[in-house]
Amino acid sequence: MNLQFILNGKAWEMECEEQETLAEVLRNRVNLNGTKVSCEVQVCGACTVLVDNLPVSACTLLAYEVRNRKVTTIEGLEKPDGTLHPIQQAFIDEFAFQCGFCTPGMIMAAKALLEENPKPTEAEIIHYMDGNICRCTGYLPIVKAIRRAAGEMAQERRS
Amino acid sequence: MSAEKKTEFTVVNHSLPRRDGRAKVTGRATYVADVRLIGMAYAKVLRSPYAHAKIISIDTSKAETRRGVYCVLHGGNLVGLNPYFGHAVKDHPLLAIDKVRYAGEPVAAVVAVDERTAFEALDDIDVKYEELQAVLTPQEAMAQDAPLLHQRQFEAGALRGFEGEVTAGKGSNICQQHRIQWGDVEKAFKEAAAVVEGDYYFPMTYAYAMEPYVAIADVNDQGVTIYSSAQHPFMVRHDLKTVFNMPVSQVRLIVPFVGGGYGSKSYTKIEPLVAACSWKAKRSVKLQLTVEEAMLTTRSDDAYTWMRTAVDANGKIIARQARVFMNTGAYAENSPLVVEKSTNRCVGPYSIPNVLIENCSYYTNTVPASSYRGFGCAQVTLPGESQIDELAKKIGKDPYEFRLMNAAKPGEEFFPGMRPFDGTLKQDLDMAAKAIDWQEPLETGHGRSIAISGSDAGAYPLTSTAIRVHADGSASLMTGSTELGQGSHTVLPQIAAEELGIPIDKVRVVSSDTAITPYDRSTGASRTTTLMGRAVMEASREAIQQMVKMAADVLKVKVAQIEVVRGGVRCGEAQLNWSEVISKYYALPDGEVIGRAYIRKDGDFAKLPVFWEAACTGVELSVDEETGKIQMEKLATVGDVGLAINPALAEGQDIGAATMGMGIGLFEELVYDGPQLVNGSLLDYRVPRFSDLPKKVELHLVENQDGVGPYGAKGGGEASLNSMAANIANAVDHATGVRIRQAPLTPERVWRALKEKKVQG
Numbered sequence: 001m002n003l004q005f006i007l008n009g010k011a012w013e014m015e016c017e018e019q020e021t022l023a024e025v026l027r028n029r030v031n032l033n034g035t036k037v038s039c040e041v042q043v044c045g046a047c048t049v050l051v052d053n054l055p056v057s058a059c060t061l062l063a064y065e066v067r068n069r070k071v072t073t074i075e076g077l078e079k080p081d082g083t084l085h086p087i088q089q090a091f092i093d094e095f096a097f098q099c100g101f102c103t104p105g106m107i108m109a110a111k112a113l114l115e116e117n118p119k120p121t122e123a124e125i126i127h128y129m130d131g132n133i134c135r136c137t138g139y140l141p142i143v144k145a146i147r148r149a150a151g152e153m154a155q156e157r158r159s
Numbered sequence: 160m161s162a163e164k165k166t167e168f169t170v171v172n173h174s175l176p177r178r179d180g181r182a183k184v185t186g187r188a189t190y191v192a193d194v195r196l197i198g199m200a201y202a203k204v205l206r207s208p209y210a211h212a213k214i215i216s217i218d219t220s221k222a223e224t225r226r227g228v229y230c231v232l233h234g235g236n237l238v239g240l241n242p243y244f245g246h247a248v249k250d251h252p253l254l255a256i257d258k259v260r261y262a263g264e265p266v267a268a269v270v271a272v273d274e275r276t277a278f279e280a281l282d283d284i285d286v287k288y289e290e291l292q293a294v295l296t297p298q299e300a301m302a303q304d305a306p307l308l309h310q311r312q313f314e315a316g317a318l319r320g321f322e323g324e325v326t327a328g329k330g331s332n333i334c335q336q337h338r339i340q341w342g343d344v345e346k347a348f349k350e351a352a353a354v355v356e357g358d359y360y361f362p363m364t365y366a367y368a369m370e371p372y373v374a375i376a377d378v379n380d381q382g383v384t385i386y387s388s389a390q391h392p393f394m395v396r397h398d399l400k401t402v403f404n405m406p407v408s409q410v411r412l413i414v415p416f417v418g419g420g421y422g423s424k425s426y427t428k429i430e431p432l433v434a435a436c437s438w439k440a441k442r443s444v445k446l447q448l449t450v451e452e453a454m455l456t457t458r459s460d461d462a463y464t465w466m467r468t469a470v471d472a473n474g475k476i477i478a479r480q481a482r483v484f485m486n487t488g489a490y491a492e493n494s495p496l497v498v499e500k501s502t503n504r505c506v507g508p509y510s511i512p513n514v515l516i517e518n519c520s521y522y523t524n525t526v527p528a529s530s531y532r533g534f535g536c537a538q539v540t541l542p543g544e545s546q547i548d549e550l551a552k553k554i555g556k557d558p559y560e561f562r563l564m565n566a567a568k569p570g571e572e573f574f575p576g577m578r579p580f581d582g583t584l585k586q587d588l589d590m591a592a593k594a595i596d597w598q599e600p601l602e603t604g605h606g607r608s609i610a611i612s613g614s615d616a617g618a619y620p621l622t623s624t625a626i627r628v629h630a631d632g633s634a635s636l637m638t639g640s641t642e643l644g645q646g647s648h649t650v651l652p653q654i655a656a657e658e659l660g661i662p663i664d665k666v667r668v669v670s671s672d673t674a675i676t677p678y679d680r681s682t683g684a685s686r687t688t689t690l691m692g693r694a695v696m697e698a699s700r701e702a703i704q705q706m707v708k709m710a711a712d713v714l715k716v717k718v719a720q721i722e723v724v725r726g727g728v729r730c731g732e733a734q735l736n737w738s739e740v741i742s743k744y745y746a747l748p749d750g751e752v753i754g755r756a757y758i759r760k761d762g763d764f765a766k767l768p769v770f771w772e773a774a775c776t777g778v779e780l781s782v783d784e785e786t787g788k789i790q791m792e793k794l795a796t797v798g799d800v801g802l803a804i805n806p807a808l809a810e811g812q813d814i815g816a817a818t819m820g821m822g823i824g825l826f827e828e829l830v831y832d833g834p835q836l837v838n839g840s841l842l843d844y845r846v847p848r849f850s851d852l853p854k855k856v857e858l859h860l861v862e863n864q865d866g867v868g869p870y871g872a873k874g875g876g877e878a879s880l881n882s883m884a885a886n887i888a889n890a891v892d893h894a895t896g897v898r899i900r901q902a903p904l905t906p907e908r909v910w911r912a913l914k915e916k917k918v919q920g
């Protein structure tokens with residue numbers, strides 16, 4: 001099957017099998033290992049990527065579904081000069097990960113949240129992020145990181 | 160305590176950002192799942208549908224002829240290997256041999272060109288079984304006519320202190336027994352002013368490390384090389400050495416970043432199987448388990464505890480007695496140690512003059528149980544800390560005051576033969592009580608609890624490390640401690656940078672490659688900061704001593720004339736930094752100095768435990784009496800860590816552990832219906848989510864520099880889990896007057912208990 005899509009701002013075209021998931025295509029065909037696979041039943045959110053800016057579980061989405069669409073993965077956030085996205089920086093600053101296995105999906109879900117709602121309350125963060133599991137941090141540092149990132153991004157927009 | 164107290168630090172005791180931060184937020188951090196070797200094949204595992212059955216025959220001929228399949232392994236074609244492993248006893252075949260002992264046990268493995276081919280070929284394997292009667296609980300396993308899971312005598316594994324002592328494989332289903340006793344329990348209970356007694360159950364739980372077990376093996380005439388998500392690469396090496404009958408130098412374990420462990424990646428799991436696959440297929444092989452398969456690989460021991468505790472008329476605890484039955488599943492794994500530790504931990508961090516604890520774990524036809532964060536402590540802290548509250552209520556004392564009165568004091572040898580207590584429970588209790596507003600009035604339907612735990616840390620003192628100081632003044636820290644997320648790659652270089660007086664950015668951590676990094680026994684039992692941290696401190700100091708001698712040689716003065724200053728040496732007017740010392744010594748801007756340290760059970764570490772892992776947690780919760788649902792209102796953790804090398808990371812360990820403990824208190828439980836695990840998927844096994852976050856959280860540390868680790872540090876990271884289930888049960892009692900002696904306190908259990916209370920009036 002021929003597959004064309006925009007990945008992190010760049011057009012890709014490749015051959016893949018019909019039954020391949022987006023996570024498999026990203027990891028095995030494009031060598032983008034940042035997207036992690038854990039529960040494989042859309043519960044944990046580790047494989048979250050953005051398709052046309054909306055969060056989806058790449059572990060269960062057939063790659064076919066993203067044809068001619070825009071896919072953003074964790075690898076697409078850092079600027080070419082190495083500057084981290086404010087959410088990435090906030091995750092470092094707030095110690096919002098330990099083992100790091102949930103982190104790419106967590107950051108992608110947070111990005112979708114802040115695009116949809118640039119100034120979320122704590123309750124809104126908790127509600128939006130409830131589909132992403134972290135087993136290490138107890139979530140509190142992640143909530144703080146998202147609030148910090150929201151503040152940073154608001155400042156960026158003003159300046 | 161020889162580790163000197165020091166109050167001014169440059170690098171340690173600061174919450175520096177994680178060294179693995181950038182890699183982890185950009186998706187560049189490499190886990191074994193991300194590793195691919197050229198020409199690598201893939202394995203998939205066929206698992207038993209039966210809990211207990213004889214294997215009559217296995218026909219793999221159809222699978223072997225499928226296009227893309229390299230080979231099929233099963234228990235009958237492992238000739239040439241020693242297929243049994245286990246660090247306590249070698250009772251665990253890498254694939255079932257002659258019979259299966261739990262539903263989900265690996266029976267055969269297919270190695271193929273890709274994962275899908277291997278997976279599809281599993282259907283082509285024809286296994287004929289003769290089903291046997293299964294035993295699923297300790298009660299069934301101990302019955303007179305119970306079928307035996309294991310018939311053979313086992314060889315001992317590498318676990319020190321257990322050679323010849325493990326009870327496993329001696330004609331019964333008993334896996335391990337342990338007993339501690341002092342004083343006269345019978346007499347004390349007769350003389351007691353008040354006694355509480357009850358039966359408690361702590362469930363089977365699944366650690367859910369988000370990265371499921373994964374390993375890649377390459378077995379060739381050079382030896383065995385394995386990439387694995389293992390916490391203890393050196394312990395795994397020992398098992399592979401015997402499977403392949405090779406010297407340890409021929410076995411190489413490499414552990415990149417690990418996606419969560421929490422004890423579940425302790426010791427050997429799938430490494431012998433994937434190595435056997437590579438050996439048979441004559442190429443490198445990757446075996447990536449799914450989460451469902453990981454749930455069929457390791458769980459925690461569930462525990463049935465009968466316990467009673469007595470006080471005298473003054474409210475002093477005078478006796479505790481317990482009988483614990485643990486369910487260790489089909490293979491021993493680390494359960495012998497879990498049994499020993501849970502026995503000791505029944506005492507809690509209390510001074511009790513009369514104690515009798517008997518513990519016995521049984522083999523059953525369920526998923527093998529092993530280490531889980533806290534090592535058997537949570538299992539018995541549910542009864543232990545529940546009874547403290549039950550007693551306090553019975554004699555009309557405030558549970559906080561009651562704990563304070565009976566808790567072990569700093570320096571007290573409250574556990575005969577063990578290291579005197581090195582924590583300060585009064586401070587821990589005070590801080591937690593304040594954090595959850597202990598003295599303030601409560602709303603109706605709310606309850607609160609505060610609980611302590613003190614574990615004899617399982618950290619066995621056998622650790623070595625090397626630090627290479629290079630001619631440009633940078634350093635490579637060689638450590639066998641694995642970065643599981645706990646922050647070892649941040650904390651250890653902080654210590655090296657503190658000692659060497661160089662910026663932390665100049666310290667690179669080289670970790671967990673048994674061919675390169677010096678021996679470290681394990682990464683578990685909260686040992687890394689205390690033992691590896693101390694080794695890093697001493698290795699850095701040893702490097703400095705060598706550089707002092709080199710400086711004396713360079714400056715042509717006596718060693719005694721050299722004074723060590725931060726980042727270098729001084730002698731009169733002359734001042735040299737490390738880069739200058741090394742470059743001048745070798746007369747080239749190159750070369751290095753290797754500082755080393757070896758830690759063994761001697762000196763500061765002669766007395767076990769090497770530290771008491773002490774912590775206090777406090778909760779406030781509310782109970783919806785209509786539905787039985789518990790809402791966590793407040794959570795406080797207090798880690799009694801001696802000195803936090805990185806306070807933010809230490810607090811992160813505490814909230815993470817407390818959240819796991821909260822999960823067990825509220826909803827985590829592996830459920831068996833007959834011989835089948837019925838909630839063996841993340842769809843059905845409920846772990847804490849964002850919405851379970853308590854409304855108010857406070858994290859505190861007590862830093863009295865009272866440990867034997869670097870600068871007085873002690874381990875943390877387990878203790879805040881241990882007391883949480885008891886805290887939740889106590890707070891529910893406080894809120895509703897209903898005592899539940901079983902975790903998790905699911906809405907249904909709470910609702911039924913409330914209903915029963917109403918019926919009884």
